[in-house]
Amino acid sequence: MGKNEEQLTDLVHDYAYSSIEKFYNETEIMPFRIQVDNEATRISFWDSKNESKTRKNYMYTSNIMKGGFQAIDKFNLAHQNEKNIIKVLHLDGIVALSKWKSVLNEYLLKNNLINYVDEIGITSYLEWWQGSEHLFDIITMIKKEYGLNSSVSETSNMFTMNETNLSGDLENSQHEKNEYSEVPVSATQITMINSMMEAASKASPNYQTGIYWWEPAWLLTNGKISWTTKEGIVYCESNNQQNQKLFMTGNT
Structure with a gap:
C-alpha cells in the first residue's frame, strides 16, 4: 500500500531516529555530522498517482526531509548532547552559481x-566541473547568502588529466572537457585533491572543512568495474583499469 506525504515523513523520521540510536548504542560513539539525504534534487520524491503536480515540487521533498532533520533534533535532546550533531543537506552537483542559488532558495x-x-553538502568532481576555483565561489556564496558553512560531501577522481596544470592550484585549475590522460599519473590526482582542499579551506578559513571520498564501488572488484553489475556499468562508463589500480595501490 502506498504512503501519503505525512506517512512517508513519519517513516523517514522513525527510521532516521532508530538508525542513530542503534549506532550510538552499539558503538558508544556520538555522531559528529549526519546528512539526511544524498544529492537531493527537485525530483527526489513525488506521488506516482499525481506525478504531474508533485514531480517538480520542492516542498514535497522538503517536507519529507524535515522528518530526518527532526529525528536528529530529537536525538540531541534525548541525549542532552552538548555538541549537537551537525545536520547536513546534500545537494546534487549543480554547476552554475545561479542554479545553486535558485535551488537553495527553494529548499532553505x-x-x-x-x-x-x-x-550544505556539496558534490564536486573537478574533472566534470569548472575546477577548484568554482568550488571556492560556491562555498563563499552559500556562506554569504545563507550564513551556512559547507563541506564536500562527495568527490572522487575517476580520471586524470593530460596536463598537471589543468587540474592544479586554485588559480589555474581550469581544464577542457575530455582531456583525459590515457596513462594515469598519481601526481596529477594528488594535485587535484590538494587544490580542492585548498579551495574549501580558503573559502571557510574558520571552519572544519574537508572532503569525503565517494564512489568506492567504481573501483575494480574481482576484475569487474563500476558497481560490478550490468546496471552499474550502464550508469557509469567503465573506467581505465590502470587508473583504478593507481588508486588501489595507495598512490593517490
Whole structure:
C-alpha cells in the first residue's frame, strides 16, 4: 500500500531516529555530522498517482526531509548532547552559481529548511566541473547568502588529466572537457585533491572543512568495474583499469 506525504515523513523520521540510536548504542560513539539525504534534487520524491503536480515540487521533498532533520533534533535532546550533531543537506552537483542559488532558495527559504539545516553538502568532481576555483565561489556564496558553512560531501577522481596544470592550484585549475590522460599519473590526482582542499579551506578559513571520498564501488572488484553489475556499468562508463589500480595501490 502506498504512503501519503505525512506517512512517508513519519517513516523517514522513525527510521532516521532508530538508525542513530542503534549506532550510538552499539558503538558508544556520538555522531559528529549526519546528512539526511544524498544529492537531493527537485525530483527526489513525488506521488506516482499525481506525478504531474508533485514531480517538480520542492516542498514535497522538503517536507519529507524535515522528518530526518527532526529525528536528529530529537536525538540531541534525548541525549542532552552538548555538541549537537551537525545536520547536513546534500545537494546534487549543480554547476552554475545561479542554479545553486535558485535551488537553495527553494529548499532553505521558500520551504523553511533554513531552520533545520546546519551545513550544505556539496558534490564536486573537478574533472566534470569548472575546477577548484568554482568550488571556492560556491562555498563563499552559500556562506554569504545563507550564513551556512559547507563541506564536500562527495568527490572522487575517476580520471586524470593530460596536463598537471589543468587540474592544479586554485588559480589555474581550469581544464577542457575530455582531456583525459590515457596513462594515469598519481601526481596529477594528488594535485587535484590538494587544490580542492585548498579551495574549501580558503573559502571557510574558520571552519572544519574537508572532503569525503565517494564512489568506492567504481573501483575494480574481482576484475569487474563500476558497481560490478550490468546496471552499474550502464550508469557509469567503465573506467581505465590502470587508473583504478593507481588508486588501489595507495598512490593517490
